[in-house]
Amino acid sequence: MTPFIRLHPLDDVLIARQQLVGGTVVDGVTVKGLIPAGHKVATHAIAAGEAVRRYNQIIGFASKAIAAGEHIHVHNLDMGPDKGSFERDYAFGADVKPAAPKREATFMGIKRADGRVATRNYIGILSSVNCSATAARAIADHFSRQTHPEALSDFPNVDGVVALTHGTGCGMDTEGMGMQILERTLAGYATHANFAGVLVVGLGCEANQINAWLAHSALREGDNFRVFNIQDTGGTRKTVDKGIALIREMLPRANAVKREPCSASHITIGLQCGGSDGYSGISANPALGAAVDMLVAHGGTAILSETPEIYGAEHLLTRRAVQPAIAEKLISRIKWWEHYTAINGGEMNNNPSPGNKAGGLTTILEKSLGAVAKGGTSNLEAVYEYAEPVTAHGFVYMDTPGYDPVSATGQVAGGANLICFTTGRGSAYGCAPSPSLKLSTNSALWRKQEDDMDINCGEIIDGSASVQEMGQRIFDLVLATASGEQSKSEKHGYGQNEFVPWQVGAVM
Structure with a gap:
């Protein structure tokens, strides 16, 4: 096996398969200095400003003259004076090919009532805002298999109860791009096939109002999708207790699945x-x-x-x-x-x-x-x-x-x-x-x-x-x-x- 890899005949570089020391001959080129494994060595002399190719594609431009066998890296290769905005041939659709013949592999999945198929079976707790993250995690911690193994012992088909919290949800434009992205993200998780049930915990006064999010996302509460706020519930302790009770209601339904x-x-x-x-x-x-x-x-x-x-x-x-x-x-x-x-x-x-x-x-x-x-x-x-x-x-x-x-x-x-x-x-x-x-x-x-x-x-x-x-x-x-x-x-x-x-x- 050669100590280098040549990816394309027209490339200006070889990739070291192992560390190369000075004096080693690779593909007819004598290595100059030490080349770490995974790094590039020049196959020929390259003038300053000249494009350098790997995969027969431009990866940058020589920032100074490079000798054959020299290590090519940040000390002598950069994006060039135009910062990488050189012309590229977009050739829309030029490489579109006929669809491959259809094949029929299967896996053991979990079929949801609406036809979607899951690869896992969790109950999720989402926070609308950073302020409700601690309460959301406390609810999930109650069902942790590491610290409370008995909590899910009767529900072997449930993979776990997880809290997915974040650092935003307030201090932002309620109609801006950031809020739109957050709403989309939370909606995607709230409706994900791998969740058998979802609980959303808010604070109450945040920019990311749960009721507005529900309306924008066309979501409605149900047996396996519940939302509430700390301020409405009466504080952290009551919120955690309420969340635990709601998840206990969801667990039997979440457990009633089988893989097929x-x-x-x-x-x-x-x-x-x-x-x-x-x-x-x-x-x-x-x-x-x-x-x-x-x-x-x-x-x-x-x-x-x-x-x-x-x-x-x-x-x-x-x-x-x-x-x-x-x-x-x-x-x-x-x-x-x-x-x-x-x-x-x-x-x-x-x-x-x-x-x-x-x-x-x-x-x-x-x-x-x-x-x-x-x-x-x-x-x-x-x-x-x-x-x-x-x-x-x-x-x-x-x-x-x-x-x-x-x-x-x-x-x-x-x-x-x-x-x-x-x-x-x-x-x-x-x-x-x-x-x-x-x-x-x-x-x-x-x-x-x-x-x-x-x-x-x-x-x-x-x-x-x-x-x-x-x-x-x-x-x-x-x-x-x-x-x-x-x-x-x-x-x-x-x-x-x-x-x-x-x-x-x-x-x-």
């Missing part, structure tokens, strides 16, 4: 990558993309997100859009982000993070090209705004920030009943009420953090598995997890603290 064979078309996966490294776009992301293509062939849905992390690679998605309007909507979201970062004194290349850079990623263009690989090769069927209900089947896009908890929160609000999360640096993450699978990009991470990783895609880098083989393993694991097999993060108890709605706008 369901079509894989009912699976909706949210695609995430966090703590990425130089291998992410070579192993875990394309392997997840292969699994996505399999899911789409079975009628399922996959949601690609994190708009700041497709920046510079959006033209690879517009080419797959089934209609020009879908591609145009994606480009409009890119332009919104350029404006949004600019008015906040930032730029799109503020991402990659320090950890990403330590792992070998240099610019957002490079990171994005690897990130879009999670979306496979299927046609792009729709583009959604944050937390909008995802109604299309197939491969779709949702506009979210690149911050993983915020992004995944929007995907789950949109209907994702499972998350697949690739990481090269290491991640500790879960996402109630939807299980989260973590995919390691390299074997070193797998060996170090196996307690948190569900599958090792580093076998692709090691040469012991192909992208397609790993994609099949991911797809099989998705079916098993959707059928009730616990992910590593679920076993650790992750999921409640990772509910983070996107906050946009002034805090007043």
Whole structure:
């Protein structure tokens, strides 16, 4: 096995499979200095200002002359004088392909009365505002299997009672974009198939008034959906007692379910990558993309997100859009982000993070090209705004920030009943009420953090598995997890603290 990876014949870089020392000859080029694993080495001399390619796509421009065999990273590669706004060929729909033959995989799901299918069976407690978070958590704590195992002993079909609280809900424009996003997010969770019942706890005087939210979201109270305020109930203690009593009423109904064979078309996966490294776009992301293509062939849905992390690679998605309007909507979201970062004194290349850079990623263009690989090769069927209900089947896009908890929160609000999360640096993450699978990009991470990783895609880098083989393993694991097999993060108890709605706008 070679100590390097060449991704495309026209690339200007090789990727180190292992640490390379000066004097090592790779692909006919003598390495100059030390090249860490996952980092880039120049295949030839590159003049200052010249574009540098990986995946046969531009990942930046040489900020100074680069010699053959030299390490290419933040010291000699940047976004260029135009900050990455070089011309890209959007070629709307150019790569749209005929639909794959339909396939019929099944999993053991939970059928709801309205026809939706769940992968988990929780009762959820949502807070309308930060002020009611403590009460919401106290209610959930009463049913914790860790501290009160007897509370759910008679309800084995209930996965748990979870409190999903947040830090906003007041000090904001009641008609503004921030409030609209919060309302959409809470509505998406309140109606999520993985919740058998939902309790919403408010304070009473907050900007996010529960009655206004109900009206805007077309929601009404019922046996399995109850709302109330601390101020109306008479304080924290009475609120907690009332919440406990209401959940006790819901538990028998929530427990009256069974798993049965369901079509894989009912699976909706949210695609995430966090703590990425130089291998992410070579192993875990394309392997997840292969699994996505399999899911789409079975009628399922996959949601690609994190708009700041497709920046510079959006033209690879517009080419797959089934209609020009879908591609145009994606480009409009890119332009919104350029404006949004600019008015906040930032730029799109503020991402990659320090950890990403330590792992070998240099610019957002490079990171994005690897990130879009999670979306496979299927046609792009729709583009959604944050937390909008995802109604299309197939491969779709949702506009979210690149911050993983915020992004995944929007995907789950949109209907994702499972998350697949690739990481090269290491991640500790879960996402109630939807299980989260973590995919390691390299074997070193797998060996170090196996307690948190569900599958090792580093076998692709090691040469012991192909992208397609790993994609099949991911797809099989998705079916098993959707059928009730616990992910590593679920076993650790992750999921409640990772509910983070996107906050946009002034805090007043």
